[in-house]
Amino acid sequence: MKNEQLGVDIRLGADDEFVVSDTGDLAGVDDIENVRQALILRLNTPKGDLWAHPEYGNGAYDILSEGMSDDFLARALDAIRECVNQEPRVRLIDITQEVYHEDRMVIYTLRYEILNDTRTDNLVFTIDVKRVMESV
Numbered sequence: 033m034k035n036e037q038l039g040v041d042i043r044l045g046a047d048d049e050f051v052v053s054d055t056g057d058l059a060g061v062d063d064i065e066n067v068r069q070a071l072i073l074r075l076n077t078p079k080g081d082l083w084a085h086p087e088y089g090n091g092a093y094d095i096l097s098e099g100m101s102d103d104f105l106a107r108a109l110d111a112i113r114e115c116v117n118q119e120p121r122v123r124l125i126d127i128t129q130e131v132y133h134e135d136r137m138v139i140y141t142l143r144y145e146i147l148n149d150t151r152t153d154n155l156v157f158t159i160d161v162k163r164v165m166e167s168v
Contacts, residue, residue: 064146064153067121071144074115075157090115096161100133108159112140121147136161
C-alpha cells in the first residue's frame with residue numbers, strides 16, 4: 033500500500049533525464065521510490081549548487097581535493113550524514129564505509145527509516161574522487 037505522505041515527483045533516468053511514460057507524458061515516481069530518488073539527487077548535488085536553496089546538497093564535494101586521510105574520511109562522513117538528515121521524510125539509522133585508498137574511492141552504504149512508515153531501506157553512494165576530478 034502506497035504512502036501518499038511521501039509525495040510524487042517526476043521520475044528521472046540514469047543521467048538525470050526525464051523519463052517518458054508509454055502515453056508520452058512525463059513518468060512519475062511516488063512512495064518510497066520518490067524518497068530514494070530525492071536522497072540520490074541530494075547526495076549527488078554539491079552543497080550550494082542551487083542558488084535558491086544554498087543549504088541543499090552534499091558538503092563532501094567541497095573537500096574532494098584533499099588527500100584521503102582519516103580527517104577527510106571523518107569530514108566526508110559528517111557531510112553525508114548532514115545531507116541525509118536534511119531530508120525530512122527519513123531518519124538515518126547508520127552509515128558504513130568501504131575505503132579504497134589506491135583508487136581514491138569510498139563506498140558508503142546508508143541505512144535509513146522512512147518516517148511514518150515501518151520500512152527501512154538501504155542506499156549505496158560512492159565518492160569516486162578520480163572520476164569527479166577528471167570531469168571538472
